[in-house]
Amino acid sequence: MKRSYLGVIILAAILMMNIVFTQYMVHQYYYENYVNVLIFGGLNIVLFPLAVFAYKKTINMRA
Amino acid sequence: MSDKNNKIPFNEDNYTHNIERNNERKLDRRGFMKTLVGAAGVFAVSSLPWGAVAAKELMGLGEKEYPHKKITEVSKLPIGDAVEFKFPGDHDDAILIRLSENKYVAYQNACTHLRCPVFWVKEQSEMICPCHHGKFDVETGSPTAGPPRRPLPEIQVKVENGAIFAVRVKRYEA
Ligand code: FES
Numbered sequence: 001m002k003r004s005y006l007g008v009i010i011l012a013a014i015l016m017m018n019i020v021f022t023q024y025m026v027h028q029y030y031y032e033n034y035v036n037v038l039i040f041g042g043l044n045i046v047l048f049p050l051a052v053f054a055y056k057k058t059i060n061m062r063a
Numbered sequence: 064m065s066d067k068n069n070k071i072p073f074n075e076d077n078y079t080h081n082i083e084r085n086n087e088r089k090l091d092r093r094g095f096m097k098t099l100v101g102a103a104g105v106f107a108v109s110s111l112p113w114g115a116v117a118a119k120e121l122m123g124l125g126e127k128e129y130p131h132k133k134i135t136e137v138s139k140l141p142i143g144d145a146v147e148f149k150f151p152g153d154h155d156d157a158i159l160i161r162l163s164e165n166k167y168v169a170y171q172n173a174c175t176h177l178r179c180p181v182f183w184v185k186e187q188s189e190m191i192c193p194c195h196h197g198k199f200d201v202e203t204g205s206p207t208a209g210p211p212r213r214p215l216p217e218i219q220v221k222v223e224n225g226a227i228f229a230v231r232v233k234r235y236e237a
Contacts (some may be wrong), residue, residue: 008092011099018106025113030175030213032235034117041114044106051103055096 007058014051018044131221131228134159134169138225145183147172150218150229156180157218158190159227160201167227169218170204176211190215 025040129151140146145160150171158172160183170190172181179194183201190199197209204215219230 007096011096014103015099018103022106029113034121037117038114041110044110048103048107051100055100059093
């Protein structure tokens with residue numbers, strides 16, 4: 001049985017984006033650019049359903 | 064009576080019969096991916112408070128006017144010296160520096176790197192953070208050396224009747 005690591009790769013990429021967005025959000029908060037905080041906080045939240053979706057799509061995939 | 068008792072002691076030499084060793088710590092791809100999805104969820108949830116506070120600031124609720132606070136008397140602060148005070152809250156460290164006869168600057172002196180207290184070095188005319196040797200320009204509060212990237216928030220001061228007052232914390236220009 002061959003395995004697909006595509007899902008793992010996608011999820012790792014999502015987590016990487018999570019880290020980048022969070023870092024950026026916190027810094028923008030201290031710079032008082034509150035609109036950017038909202039944008040990147042929103043992106044962080046959107047990434048979660050995306051991660052669930054990626055999990056469901058790839059979990060039974062065999063390549 | 065059940066026949067359970069007939070089997071005690073067990074007819075085996077396995078004294079750890081209640082431990083299932085096989086697969087006990089198995090982390091398969093599915094479990095690993097679930098962990099990753101969970102981590103994404105943690106990130107999403109922990110973004111919420113930042114968004115909430117930012118939204119609050121955007122709606123102008125954070126624009127509080129703090130009561131003007133007396134820092135010190137002009138006569139007690141020679142030129143080139145600095146005095147530390149708290150503004151606007153009781154836990155917000157700040158520093159006032161007298162640069163010349165009539166020129167005062169004040170900053171919130173929590174370093175913008177990791178919040179160590181920045182202090183004034185008269186001999187070098189520099190504000191220095193002891194933790195990782197960050198340096199700040201005394202005229203503007205912007206970082207000149209070391210890890211900090213963001214200027215110190217400036218505090219507007221005024222002189223009245225021989226005393227120096229902290230008025231408000233300036234915003235960064237957008
Ligand atoms: S905390 Fe000031 S330089 Fe690191």
